[in-house]
Amino acid sequence: MGLLDRISSKQETTAPPESIDLGAQGELLVVWPDGPRVALPAAQLRDQCPCASCIEEGTGRKLLDPATIPADIRPVELHGVGNYAIQIRWSDGHSTGIYTWGLLRRASGLPPG
Template identity: 55%
Template sequence: MDRVQPVEIEKREDGSIRVAWSDGHEGIYPAPYLREHCHCAACIEEWTGRKMIRPGMIPPDIRPLRISAVGQYAIHIEWSDGHSTGIYAFDLLRRICPCPTCASERVSQL
């Protein structure tokens, strides 16, 4: 079975990132939401997996400055707050899609 892959990734004027997926789904990721879900070593404690980012640490007006591909599996985002060590794997992006359909599916799986 083929994995669902992004077919288009777009930085939008409002600072959000739009991802169009190969199965026709589309997700709009607000910048603060995406920044909060960074899984780099500076944002997630290596040994415990505890989030190091706390509410209020991410500026509400944060924006992606640059988005670049990392091979065929992820994107790298440079943020306006100076953070640039996060890599967002495509499977993570799909798993955390904030659209109402995906959010309700996550709740129903609890």
């Protein structure tokens, strides 16, 4: 299999959230255009980090051990990435994950939208 066989040219078409805020417990409060408002626990999102330090690029195997995530993990900063994602700087110093709208919808338990 060649490199081009492994690269998907499909672009994500998930609509951006109407808003993303931080809750009192460090959760992300996301309001989607189709109505649902969801609270995503910080530890759940940190565990789903899609960066190359947390997920092996070639195989998709998870490298991050959930037991190493501090119980009091919190987002420290949120930055928009284009019109397709946010980047979160976490209280444990990690900041390389880019959370696409599709990833956030899946974490919310919602179908692509």
